[in-house]
Amino acid sequence: xxxxxxxxxxxxxxxxxxxxxxxxxxxxxxxxxxxxxxxxxxxxxxxxxxxxxxxxxxxxxxxxxxxxxxxxxxxxxxxxxxxxxxxxxxxxxxxxxxxxxxxxxxxxxxxxxxxxxxxxxxxxxxxxxxxxxxxxxxxxxxxxxxxxxxxxxxxxxxxxxxxxxxxxxxxxxxxxxxxxxxxxxxxxxxxxxxxxxxxxxxxxxxxxxxxxxxxxxxxxxxxxxxxxxxxxxxxxxxxxxxxxxxxxxxxxxxxxxxxxxxxxxxxxxxxxxxxxxxxxxxxxxxxxxxxxxxxxxxxxxxxxxxxxxxxxxxxxxxxxxxxxxxxxxxxxxxxxxxxxxxxxxxxxxxxxxxxxxxxxxxxxxxxxxxxxxxxxxxxxxxxxxxxxxxxxxxxxx
Numbered sequence: 001x002x003x004x005x006x007x008x009x010x011x012x013x014x015x016x017x018x019x020x021x022x023x024x025x026x027x028x029x030x031x032x033x034x035x036x037x038x039x040x041x042x043x044x045x046x047x048x049x050x051x052x053x054x055x056x057x058x059x060x061x062x063x064x065x066x067x068x069x070x071x072x073x074x075x076x077x078x079x080x081x082x083x084x085x086x087x088x089x090x091x092x093x094x095x096x097x098x099x100x101x102x103x104x105x106x107x108x109x110x111x112x113x114x115x116x117x118x119x120x121x122x123x124x125x126x127x128x129x130x131x132x133x134x135x136x137x138x139x140x141x142x143x144x145x146x147x148x149x150x151x152x153x154x155x156x157x158x159x160x161x162x163x164x165x166x167x168x169x170x171x172x173x174x175x176x177x178x179x180x181x182x183x184x185x186x187x188x189x190x191x192x193x194x195x196x197x198x199x200x201x202x203x204x205x206x207x208x209x210x211x212x213x214x215x216x217x218x219x220x221x222x223x224x225x226x227x228x229x230x231x232x233x234x235x236x237x238x239x240x241x242x243x244x245x246x247x248x249x250x251x252x253x254x255x256x257x258x259x260x261x262x263x264x265x266x267x268x269x270x271x272x273x274x275x276x277x278x279x280x281x282x283x284x285x286x287x288x289x290x291x292x293x294x295x296x297x298x299x300x301x302x303x304x305x306x307x308x309x310x311x312x313x314x315x316x317x318x319x320x321x322x323x324x325x326x327x328x329x330x331x332x333x334x335x336x337x338x339x340x341x342x343x344x345x346x347x348x349x350x351x352x353x354x355x356x357x358x359x360x361x362x363x364x365x366x367x368x369x370x371x372x373x374x375x376x377x378x379x380x381x382x383x384x385x386x387x388x389x390x391x392x393x394x395x396x397x
Contacts, residue, residue: 027058030094031086033089035085044081050068052068065293071355080335133212137218144340145161145166146162148222150190153168154168167397172246172277173201175380178244183204184244185206186246187246187250188249189209191215192222195228196223204227204244205228235250238269242271252302272385273388275321275384277381277383280378280379282304286306321382322392323379334364335368
Protein backbone atom coordinates (compact mmCIF):
# COMPACT_ATOMS: atom_id res chain seq x y z
CA UNK A 1 0.00 0.00 0.00
CA UNK A 2 1.36 3.44 -0.91
CA UNK A 3 1.48 6.39 1.47
CA UNK A 4 -1.59 7.87 -0.20
CA UNK A 5 -3.87 4.83 -0.21
CA UNK A 6 -5.42 5.56 3.17
CA UNK A 7 -6.71 8.92 1.92
CA UNK A 8 -8.31 7.63 -1.27
CA UNK A 9 -9.02 9.45 -4.54
CA UNK A 10 -12.32 10.74 -5.89
CA UNK A 11 -11.47 10.67 -9.57
CA UNK A 12 -12.40 13.36 -12.06
CA UNK A 13 -14.10 16.44 -10.55
CA UNK A 14 -16.28 16.70 -13.67
CA UNK A 15 -18.20 13.65 -12.50
CA UNK A 16 -19.25 15.24 -9.22
CA UNK A 17 -20.31 18.70 -10.36
CA UNK A 18 -23.98 19.57 -10.02
CA UNK A 19 -25.94 22.68 -11.04
CA UNK A 20 -25.03 25.57 -8.78
CA UNK A 21 -27.63 26.76 -6.27
CA UNK A 22 -27.80 29.81 -4.07
CA UNK A 23 -26.28 29.34 -0.60
CA UNK A 24 -28.71 28.92 2.29
CA UNK A 25 -29.59 32.17 4.03
CA UNK A 26 -28.01 30.99 7.27
CA UNK A 27 -24.62 30.52 5.60
CA UNK A 28 -24.86 33.91 3.92
CA UNK A 29 -25.63 35.41 7.32
CA UNK A 30 -22.62 33.63 8.79
CA UNK A 31 -20.27 35.28 6.28
CA UNK A 32 -21.59 38.80 6.86
CA UNK A 33 -18.79 41.10 7.98
CA UNK A 34 -16.02 38.71 6.93
CA UNK A 35 -15.50 40.14 3.45
CA UNK A 36 -15.89 36.62 2.07
CA UNK A 37 -18.78 35.56 -0.17
CA UNK A 38 -19.96 32.42 -1.86
CA UNK A 39 -19.33 32.67 -5.61
CA UNK A 40 -18.15 36.29 -5.44
CA UNK A 41 -15.61 38.05 -7.67
CA UNK A 42 -12.78 38.48 -5.13
CA UNK A 43 -9.87 36.01 -5.25
CA UNK A 44 -10.59 35.10 -1.61
CA UNK A 45 -14.25 34.25 -2.25
CA UNK A 46 -15.47 30.65 -2.03
CA UNK A 47 -16.24 29.27 -5.50
CA UNK A 48 -18.79 26.50 -5.04
CA UNK A 49 -18.48 23.78 -7.68
CA UNK A 50 -21.05 21.45 -6.19
CA UNK A 51 -24.15 22.26 -4.12
CA UNK A 52 -23.24 19.43 -1.74
CA UNK A 53 -20.84 21.94 -0.18
CA UNK A 54 -23.64 23.77 1.63
CA UNK A 55 -25.15 20.61 3.08
CA UNK A 56 -21.76 19.40 4.27
CA UNK A 57 -21.16 22.67 6.09
CA UNK A 58 -24.63 22.67 7.64
CA UNK A 59 -24.39 19.11 8.89
CA UNK A 60 -20.66 18.70 9.63
CA UNK A 61 -19.37 22.23 10.23
CA UNK A 62 -15.65 22.84 9.80
CA UNK A 63 -15.06 19.13 9.21
CA UNK A 64 -17.49 19.14 6.30
CA UNK A 65 -16.02 22.39 4.96
CA UNK A 66 -12.51 20.93 4.85
CA UNK A 67 -13.65 17.60 3.44
CA UNK A 68 -15.60 19.36 0.71
CA UNK A 69 -12.40 21.13 -0.30
CA UNK A 70 -10.50 17.82 -0.37
CA UNK A 71 -13.26 16.38 -2.59
CA UNK A 72 -13.02 19.35 -5.01
CA UNK A 73 -16.54 20.58 -4.26
CA UNK A 74 -15.31 24.16 -3.82
CA UNK A 75 -12.20 26.18 -4.55
CA UNK A 76 -10.63 29.49 -3.61
CA UNK A 77 -7.67 31.12 -5.45
CA UNK A 78 -6.41 32.75 -2.24
CA UNK A 79 -7.19 30.06 0.29
CA UNK A 80 -4.99 31.49 3.05
CA UNK A 81 -6.52 34.97 2.69
CA UNK A 82 -10.06 33.60 2.82
CA UNK A 83 -9.39 31.58 5.96
CA UNK A 84 -7.60 34.53 7.59
CA UNK A 85 -10.62 36.76 6.95
CA UNK A 86 -12.94 34.21 8.53
CA UNK A 87 -10.76 33.84 11.63
CA UNK A 88 -10.20 37.59 12.06
CA UNK A 89 -13.98 38.03 11.98
CA UNK A 90 -14.25 35.44 14.79
CA UNK A 91 -16.22 32.96 12.71
CA UNK A 92 -16.38 30.52 15.62
CA UNK A 93 -17.89 33.19 17.85
CA UNK A 94 -20.48 33.96 15.17
CA UNK A 95 -21.39 30.28 14.99
CA UNK A 96 -21.99 30.20 18.73
CA UNK A 97 -24.25 33.26 18.41
CA UNK A 98 -26.44 31.59 15.77
CA UNK A 99 -28.24 28.78 17.61
CA UNK A 100 -30.34 28.07 14.52
CA UNK A 101 -27.22 27.00 12.70
CA UNK A 102 -26.34 23.33 13.24
CA UNK A 103 -22.66 24.02 12.77
CA UNK A 104 -19.43 22.81 14.34
CA UNK A 105 -21.21 20.04 16.22
CA UNK A 106 -18.03 18.01 15.85
CA UNK A 107 -16.24 20.48 18.12
CA UNK A 108 -18.87 20.18 20.84
CA UNK A 109 -18.88 16.40 20.66
CA UNK A 110 -15.09 16.22 20.74
CA UNK A 111 -14.91 18.59 23.71
CA UNK A 112 -17.43 16.49 25.61
CA UNK A 113 -15.56 13.25 24.91
CA UNK A 114 -12.27 14.80 26.07
CA UNK A 115 -13.83 15.40 29.47
CA UNK A 116 -14.48 11.68 29.82
CA UNK A 117 -11.29 10.18 28.36
CA UNK A 118 -7.61 11.04 28.13
CA UNK A 119 -6.94 11.29 24.35
CA UNK A 120 -3.19 11.65 25.00
CA UNK A 121 -2.79 8.69 27.35
CA UNK A 122 0.35 6.58 27.13
CA UNK A 123 -1.60 3.96 25.19
CA UNK A 124 -2.57 6.55 22.56
CA UNK A 125 0.74 8.45 22.53
CA UNK A 126 2.09 6.79 19.39
CA UNK A 127 -0.99 7.35 17.21
CA UNK A 128 0.18 10.74 15.93
CA UNK A 129 3.54 9.24 14.97
CA UNK A 130 1.90 6.50 12.95
CA UNK A 131 -0.73 8.69 11.29
CA UNK A 132 1.22 11.89 10.68
CA UNK A 133 4.98 11.78 11.15
CA UNK A 134 5.28 8.36 9.49
CA UNK A 135 3.43 9.47 6.33
CA UNK A 136 6.70 9.44 4.41
CA UNK A 137 10.15 10.93 4.88
CA UNK A 138 10.18 11.83 1.17
CA UNK A 139 7.33 14.28 1.79
CA UNK A 140 9.02 16.01 4.71
CA UNK A 141 12.44 16.08 3.05
CA UNK A 142 10.87 17.83 0.06
CA UNK A 143 8.90 20.34 2.14
CA UNK A 144 11.26 21.24 4.98
CA UNK A 145 14.69 22.90 5.06
CA UNK A 146 17.91 20.80 5.09
CA UNK A 147 17.83 20.55 8.91
CA UNK A 148 14.35 18.94 8.63
CA UNK A 149 12.98 21.34 11.24
CA UNK A 150 9.20 20.81 11.39
CA UNK A 151 8.53 23.83 13.61
CA UNK A 152 8.51 27.61 13.36
CA UNK A 153 11.63 29.30 12.00
CA UNK A 154 13.03 32.56 13.38
CA UNK A 155 12.94 35.20 10.64
CA UNK A 156 14.23 38.35 12.38
CA UNK A 157 17.49 38.31 10.40
CA UNK A 158 16.80 35.51 7.90
CA UNK A 159 16.37 35.77 4.16
CA UNK A 160 15.09 32.27 3.49
CA UNK A 161 13.71 29.19 5.24
CA UNK A 162 17.09 27.51 5.70
CA UNK A 163 18.49 30.58 7.47
CA UNK A 164 15.35 31.00 9.58
CA UNK A 165 15.58 27.43 10.84
CA UNK A 166 19.31 27.62 11.48
CA UNK A 167 18.81 30.85 13.44
CA UNK A 168 16.02 29.17 15.43
CA UNK A 169 18.19 26.17 16.32
CA UNK A 170 21.06 28.43 17.35
CA UNK A 171 18.75 30.65 19.41
CA UNK A 172 17.41 27.63 21.30
CA UNK A 173 20.91 26.42 22.12
CA UNK A 174 21.96 29.88 23.30
CA UNK A 175 18.82 30.35 25.39
CA UNK A 176 19.63 27.03 27.07
CA UNK A 177 23.18 28.28 27.71
CA UNK A 178 24.56 25.00 26.43
CA UNK A 179 28.14 24.17 27.39
CA UNK A 180 30.44 21.46 26.05
CA UNK A 181 30.08 18.20 27.91
CA UNK A 182 26.55 18.82 29.16
CA UNK A 183 23.75 16.29 28.70
CA UNK A 184 20.76 17.56 26.70
CA UNK A 185 17.41 15.76 26.59
CA UNK A 186 15.38 16.45 23.44
CA UNK A 187 11.72 15.48 24.00
CA UNK A 188 10.15 15.07 20.57
CA UNK A 189 13.39 15.15 18.61
CA UNK A 190 11.88 14.91 15.13
CA UNK A 191 14.41 13.95 12.47
CA UNK A 192 17.31 14.99 14.70
CA UNK A 193 17.86 18.53 13.43
CA UNK A 194 18.27 20.18 16.82
CA UNK A 195 20.29 17.25 18.22
CA UNK A 196 22.64 17.46 15.26
CA UNK A 197 23.09 21.23 15.64
CA UNK A 198 23.61 21.08 19.41
CA UNK A 199 26.07 18.20 19.29
CA UNK A 200 28.07 19.60 16.36
CA UNK A 201 28.22 23.27 17.36
CA UNK A 202 27.90 23.26 21.17
CA UNK A 203 29.66 20.01 22.09
CA UNK A 204 26.83 18.54 24.15
CA UNK A 205 25.71 14.93 24.44
CA UNK A 206 22.12 14.60 23.24
CA UNK A 207 19.47 11.99 23.96
CA UNK A 208 16.35 12.40 21.85
CA UNK A 209 13.00 10.64 21.96
CA UNK A 210 10.22 10.44 19.37
CA UNK A 211 6.94 8.56 18.86
CA UNK A 212 7.65 8.17 15.12
CA UNK A 213 9.52 5.16 13.74
CA UNK A 214 10.35 7.03 10.52
CA UNK A 215 11.77 9.96 12.45
CA UNK A 216 13.81 7.64 14.63
CA UNK A 217 15.37 5.88 11.64
CA UNK A 218 16.36 9.09 9.85
CA UNK A 219 17.54 10.87 13.01
CA UNK A 220 19.98 8.05 13.69
CA UNK A 221 21.29 8.19 10.12
CA UNK A 222 21.68 11.97 10.11
CA UNK A 223 23.49 12.07 13.47
CA UNK A 224 25.82 9.16 12.85
CA UNK A 225 29.24 9.92 14.33
CA UNK A 226 27.94 12.60 16.69
CA UNK A 227 27.33 12.40 20.44
CA UNK A 228 23.61 11.88 19.88
CA UNK A 229 21.39 8.86 20.52
CA UNK A 230 17.68 8.36 20.03
CA UNK A 231 14.84 6.12 21.20
CA UNK A 232 11.21 5.40 20.37
CA UNK A 233 9.78 6.47 23.70
CA UNK A 234 7.10 8.56 25.38
CA UNK A 235 8.13 11.27 27.87
CA UNK A 236 6.41 9.34 30.68
CA UNK A 237 8.86 6.48 30.18
CA UNK A 238 11.99 8.58 30.77
CA UNK A 239 14.40 8.39 33.68
CA UNK A 240 17.84 9.81 34.54
CA UNK A 241 19.05 13.41 35.01
CA UNK A 242 19.97 16.03 32.40
CA UNK A 243 21.74 19.39 32.53
CA UNK A 244 19.35 20.87 29.98
CA UNK A 245 16.03 19.78 28.47
CA UNK A 246 14.30 20.99 25.33
CA UNK A 247 10.98 20.20 23.66
CA UNK A 248 10.20 21.69 20.25
CA UNK A 249 6.77 21.22 18.65
CA UNK A 250 5.84 18.27 20.86
CA UNK A 251 3.81 19.84 23.70
CA UNK A 252 0.84 20.22 21.32
CA UNK A 253 0.43 16.43 21.66
CA UNK A 254 0.53 16.29 25.47
CA UNK A 255 -3.05 17.35 26.25
CA UNK A 256 -4.52 19.29 29.23
CA UNK A 257 -5.10 16.16 31.30
CA UNK A 258 -1.36 15.49 31.20
CA UNK A 259 0.18 18.95 31.59
CA UNK A 260 0.80 18.44 35.30
CA UNK A 261 2.41 15.05 34.68
CA UNK A 262 4.58 16.49 31.92
CA UNK A 263 6.01 19.30 34.03
CA UNK A 264 6.45 16.98 36.99
CA UNK A 265 8.59 14.74 34.78
CA UNK A 266 10.63 17.79 33.69
CA UNK A 267 11.20 18.69 37.33
CA UNK A 268 12.38 15.15 38.12
CA UNK A 269 14.67 14.90 35.07
CA UNK A 270 16.26 18.36 35.27
CA UNK A 271 19.41 19.01 37.29
CA UNK A 272 19.01 21.68 40.04
CA UNK A 273 20.91 24.34 38.06
CA UNK A 274 19.50 23.25 34.71
CA UNK A 275 17.22 24.94 32.18
CA UNK A 276 14.24 23.70 30.20
CA UNK A 277 13.09 25.36 26.95
CA UNK A 278 9.55 24.69 25.76
CA UNK A 279 8.82 25.64 22.14
CA UNK A 280 5.09 25.26 21.47
CA UNK A 281 2.15 26.59 19.52
CA UNK A 282 -0.31 28.28 21.83
CA UNK A 283 -4.02 29.03 21.65
CA UNK A 284 -5.01 32.65 22.24
CA UNK A 285 -7.88 31.47 24.47
CA UNK A 286 -8.54 28.59 26.83
CA UNK A 287 -11.14 26.57 25.00
CA UNK A 288 -10.22 22.89 25.20
CA UNK A 289 -11.45 22.49 21.62
CA UNK A 290 -9.57 21.08 18.65
CA UNK A 291 -10.76 21.69 15.11
CA UNK A 292 -12.38 18.39 14.03
CA UNK A 293 -10.82 18.51 10.54
CA UNK A 294 -7.30 18.91 11.97
CA UNK A 295 -8.09 16.18 14.51
CA UNK A 296 -9.24 13.71 11.85
CA UNK A 297 -6.76 14.32 9.06
CA UNK A 298 -3.60 15.91 10.47
CA UNK A 299 -2.90 15.61 14.21
CA UNK A 300 -4.99 12.95 15.97
CA UNK A 301 -5.39 13.62 19.70
CA UNK A 302 -3.71 17.03 19.42
CA UNK A 303 -4.61 20.00 21.60
CA UNK A 304 -3.15 23.52 21.70
CA UNK A 305 -2.36 24.83 25.20
CA UNK A 306 -3.31 28.30 26.37
CA UNK A 307 -1.01 30.56 28.39
CA UNK A 308 -3.28 30.09 31.38
CA UNK A 309 -3.09 26.29 31.20
CA UNK A 310 0.70 26.31 30.97
CA UNK A 311 1.13 28.78 33.83
CA UNK A 312 -1.15 26.79 36.12
CA UNK A 313 0.51 23.47 35.32
CA UNK A 314 3.96 24.86 36.15
CA UNK A 315 3.11 25.59 39.76
CA UNK A 316 4.59 25.07 42.22
CA UNK A 317 7.82 23.43 41.08
CA UNK A 318 9.11 25.45 38.11
CA UNK A 319 9.73 29.14 37.43
CA UNK A 320 9.31 31.03 34.17
CA UNK A 321 12.60 32.73 33.29
CA UNK A 322 11.58 33.94 29.84
CA UNK A 323 8.50 33.93 27.58
CA UNK A 324 9.12 34.82 23.92
CA UNK A 325 6.26 35.09 21.37
CA UNK A 326 6.89 35.21 17.61
CA UNK A 327 3.80 33.67 16.02
CA UNK A 328 3.91 35.82 12.88
CA UNK A 329 7.10 33.94 11.96
CA UNK A 330 5.06 30.73 11.74
CA UNK A 331 2.86 32.25 9.03
CA UNK A 332 5.97 32.86 6.93
CA UNK A 333 7.37 29.41 7.75
CA UNK A 334 4.17 27.64 6.71
CA UNK A 335 3.96 29.52 3.42
CA UNK A 336 7.60 28.63 2.72
CA UNK A 337 6.73 24.97 3.36
CA UNK A 338 3.81 25.29 0.96
CA UNK A 339 6.06 26.71 -1.77
CA UNK A 340 8.48 23.81 -1.31
CA UNK A 341 5.66 21.26 -1.32
CA UNK A 342 4.06 22.69 -4.45
CA UNK A 343 7.42 22.81 -6.23
CA UNK A 344 8.06 19.18 -5.36
CA UNK A 345 4.57 17.95 -6.24
CA UNK A 346 5.44 16.72 -9.77
CA UNK A 347 7.64 14.09 -8.09
CA UNK A 348 5.55 13.52 -4.97
CA UNK A 349 2.38 12.91 -6.99
CA UNK A 350 3.70 9.45 -7.92
CA UNK A 351 3.34 8.44 -4.25
CA UNK A 352 0.44 10.59 -3.01
CA UNK A 353 -3.07 11.11 -4.38
CA UNK A 354 -4.67 14.32 -5.62
CA UNK A 355 -6.94 14.22 -2.58
CA UNK A 356 -3.85 14.13 -0.36
CA UNK A 357 -2.50 17.18 -2.25
CA UNK A 358 -5.64 19.16 -1.46
CA UNK A 359 -5.66 17.94 2.13
CA UNK A 360 -2.05 19.07 2.63
CA UNK A 361 -2.70 22.40 0.92
CA UNK A 362 -5.71 23.04 3.15
CA UNK A 363 -3.67 22.08 6.24
CA UNK A 364 -0.77 24.44 5.54
CA UNK A 365 -2.97 27.37 4.48
CA UNK A 366 -5.37 26.95 7.40
CA UNK A 367 -2.49 26.93 9.88
CA UNK A 368 -0.93 30.00 8.25
CA UNK A 369 -4.28 31.78 8.57
CA UNK A 370 -4.51 30.83 12.23
CA UNK A 371 -1.20 32.55 12.99
CA UNK A 372 -1.87 35.49 10.67
CA UNK A 373 -5.18 36.16 12.39
CA UNK A 374 -3.70 35.90 15.90
CA UNK A 375 -5.79 32.88 16.88
CA UNK A 376 -2.60 30.86 17.30
CA UNK A 377 0.70 32.02 18.74
CA UNK A 378 4.22 30.60 18.99
CA UNK A 379 5.97 30.57 22.35
CA UNK A 380 9.46 29.78 23.54
CA UNK A 381 9.39 29.53 27.33
CA UNK A 382 12.52 29.05 29.43
CA UNK A 383 11.96 27.37 32.80
CA UNK A 384 14.07 26.36 35.76
CA UNK A 385 13.76 24.98 39.27
CA UNK A 386 12.68 27.52 41.87
CA UNK A 387 15.96 27.15 43.70
CA UNK A 388 18.26 27.79 40.73
CA UNK A 389 21.03 30.11 41.90
CA UNK A 390 22.50 31.11 38.55
CA UNK A 391 21.15 34.32 37.05
CA UNK A 392 19.30 34.04 33.74
CA UNK A 393 19.21 36.81 31.11
CA UNK A 394 16.61 36.75 28.34
CA UNK A 395 17.97 36.45 24.82
CA UNK A 396 16.51 38.09 21.68
CA UNK A 397 18.94 37.69 18.74
